[in-house]
Amino acid sequence: MSYEKEKQVAIDAAIAAAKLCQQVRQAIPAAMEKTDKSPVTVADYGSQALICKAIGDMFGDDPIVAEEDAADLSTSEMAPQLAKVTDYVKELVPEATPEAVKSWIDRGNGEVAPRYWTLDPIDGTKGFLRQDQYAVALALVESGQVKVGVLACPAMPLENGECGILYVAVRGEGAFMAPLAGGDLQPIRVADIGDAANLRFVESVESGHGDQSRQSAVAKAVGITADSLRMDSQAKYGAVASGQAVLYLRLPSPKSPNYREKIWDHAAGTIVVEEAGGRITDMHGKPLDFSIGAKFANNQGVVVSNGTIHEKVLEALA
Structure with a gap:
């Protein structure tokens, strides 16, 4: 179609x-x-x-x-x-x-x-x-x-x-x-992991929008040693899709561990990254479910990557 x-x-x-x-x-x-x-x-x-x-x-x-x-x-x-x-x-x-x-x-x-x-x-x-x-x-x-x-x-x-x-x-x-x-x-295409200049990860500016200490630890576990790029909005998806970064992590804040993301905060960005060659799941490796309602009731956290490092990220999270 x-x-x-x-x-x-x-x-x-x-x-x-x-x-x-x-x-x-x-x-x-x-x-x-x-x-x-x-x-x-x-x-x-x-x-x-x-x-x-x-x-x-x-x-x-x-x-x-x-x-x-x-x-x-x-x-x-x-x-x-x-x-x-x-x-x-x-x-x-x-x-x-x-x-x-x-x-x-x-x-x-x-x-x-x-x-x-x-x-x-x-x-x-x-x-x-x-x-x-x-x-x-x-x-x-x-x-x-x-x-x-x-x-x-x-x-x-x-x-x-x-x-x-x-x-x-x-x-x-x-x-x-x-x-x-x-x-x-x-x-546009996601960056290859062999391109050392693009071994960066992006996360939200607001500390309450994620678990920044855990996000940094996971990034380091997969070989990303540079400080994160912090920016607001789904512009982060654009950064991954265009090769400016290889990873975007949005893990639940310790202050609200049961928080569920809203679909409009991720829908447009997900397809841009996926069509650029990347991969997106929740923190447990499950695909984001856009079929239920305004919130991802069956998903926790969001992991966005260039694809090649995705399994390593999930292993580090586990």
């Missing part, structure tokens, strides 16, 4: 959402991370509205499982926020109204089905606030398997010094990247 239409709709929607997020982020004061997070809310809602509208218009029968809900925008206290969201959306969709924006956001209240989309309108909120890494992450899932994945990473650096990378993958067709500002998609 061809997913060309789904891929193009996803690309266009993610690029539009990334433009909105960048416009919002330009207005964030330096101290915003410690005080009012309203711009994040505006960007989250605006991004979700744009993408859910695009998916709903073209694939109206497909449910969308997304992070945000418009209920909070329906109160009188939130009217100014709704107005801001609408203004940003109108720059890309001129016919947008407050009521339409809320209805588009709530298209993301769908449930996991035999075919569905999953969306994180801003993955890496703290990175977004501190002018660091974040991603717009959109994926199509069929029969529990991710079929299409798009990651728009506005802060990821290009070789020419500019920022903004689009990662795209379709099952069975390989993984690609292109400048977010425009350009041809170029194939």
Whole structure:
């Protein structure tokens, strides 16, 4: 089955959402991370509205499982926020109204089905606030398997010094990247373990998002001696897929050992890495199960590798 239409709709929607997020982020004061997070809310809602509208218009029968809900925008206290969201959306969709924006956001209240989309309108909120890494992450899932994945990473650096990378993958067709500002998609591959310069691993900036001491120990056990690359969001998947690192570990924090990851935090990234030649499982070697619900109820932790070191990583974890 061809997913060309789904891929193009996803690309266009993610690029539009990334433009909105960048416009919002330009207005964030330096101290915003410690005080009012309203711009994040505006960007989250605006991004979700744009993408859910695009998916709903073209694939109206497909449910969308997304992070945000418009209920909070329906109160009188939130009217100014709704107005801001609408203004940003109108720059890309001129016919947008407050009521339409809320209805588009709530298209993301769908449930996991035999075919569905999953969306994180801003993955890496703290990175977004501190002018660091974040991603717009959109994926199509069929029969529990991710079929299409798009990651728009506005802060990821290009070789020419500019920022903004689009990662795209379709099952069975390989993984690609292109400048977010425009350009041809170029194939990407994971790094070979023999390339010593790429013996790096990536992990979350936030210590609460994993078990950093254990992650470091596992990396060393498989021969990675360099300090980790720490970045927010599914940009980490892009780093592995494009050969900047050979491993991404997200192990449960000791403070919340029973935590289960959410599907929208991983779906788009997983197919990009897999189609680039990598491998992804949970910390026990089980494939990630996208068929159950919004959380990986049957999986614990996430291990993302270039493939060749994966079994060694699982052995070290065991």
